[in-house]
Amino acid sequence: MTTLRIAEIFGPTIQGEGALIGEPTLFVRAGGCDYRCTWCDSMHAVDSAFRHDWAPMSPQAVWEELHRLSEGQPVTVSLSGGNPAIQDFGPLIALGRAQGYRFACETQGSVARPWFSDLDTLVLSPKPPSSGERVDWDIFADCVEAGRGARSTVMKIVIFDQTDYDWAKDAHGRHPDLPLYLQPGNPEVDPETPVDPQALADRLGWLTETAMADRWFAPRILPQLHVLIWGNKRGV
Ligand code: SF4
Numbered sequence: 752m753t754t755l756r757i758a759e760i761f762g763p764t765i766q767g768e769g770a771l772i773g774e775p776t777l778f779v780r781a782g783g784c785d786y787r788c789t790w791c792d793s794m795h796a797v798d799s800a801f802r803h804d805w806a807p808m809s810p811q812a813v814w815e816e817l818h819r820l821s822e823g824q825p826v827t828v829s830l831s832g833g834n835p836a837i838q839d840f841g842p843l844i845a846l847g848r849a850q851g852y853r854f855a856c857e858t859q860g861s862v863a864r865p866w867f868s869d870l871d872t873l874v875l876s877p878k879p880p881s882s883g884e885r886v887d888w889d890i891f892a893d894c895v896e897a898g899r900g901a902r903s904t905v906m907k908i909v910i911f912d913q914t915d916y917d918w919a920k921d922a923h924g925r926h927p928d929l930p931l932y933l934q935p936g937n938p939e940v941d942p943e944t945p946v947d948p949q950a951l952a953d954r955l956g957w958l959t960e961t962a963m964a965d966r967w968f969a970p971r972i973l974p975q976l977h978v979l980i981w982g983n984k985r986g987v
């Protein structure tokens with residue numbers, strides 16, 4: 752029987768970024784990741800030092816918690832992490848969809864899963880050079896293929912600097928059919944450190960002006976709404 756490692760389940764709140772920005776959402780944060788991005792804002796769901804805090808849960812137990820939090824009203828469920836693709840979320844998706852819930856999943860595209868095709872929204876978020884990770888584009892293409900049955904598959908890229916920006920253009924050139932979302936990176940990831948709203952606005956302004964000056968009109972450029980509202984606080 753499937754046992755999931757779950758770092759946290761929370762919501763309803765709004766989705767703070769990407770294609771579903773603003774949408775009321777429940778979050779299931781999976782524990783464990785095959786990457787170690789330098790600017791990861793979810794190390795409590797990545798670093799094995801936190802593994803004792805990850806709850807082993809059956810898909811049924813996760814589903815019951817989602818049902819409780821939403822008081823039985825169907826809503827979008829976002830599978831995030833960590834990397835949810837290293838676990839088997841197929842049974843949970845089947846349980847929720849049978850009751851009218853919608854499922855999105857955000858993953859870097861390093862592991863392809865058959866259950867991607869059962870999603871409403873697959874968000875593939877390849878990590879740019881500033882992350883310190885390297886994308887395997889063959890596996891990424893497998894992920895795109897695995898998600899062909901999903902209602903939509905999109906690409907989201909976090910941009911910290913000009914190198915990331917140039918890389919994002921190349922990344923999108925490999926999969927020009929995927930709608931593209933860019934967001935400026937947030938170097939402040941400590942939940943105890945207040946964010947600087949002007950610094951957030953400056954980074955968003957730089958990214959917007961860079962793309963417009965470049966006449967690159969493919970991406971939608973968005974802030975992280977939850978950071979604007981709650982800073983780096985967790986569980987919101
Ligand atoms: S892929 Fe995502 S969760 Fe994993 S280390 Fe990178 S930013 Fe963190």
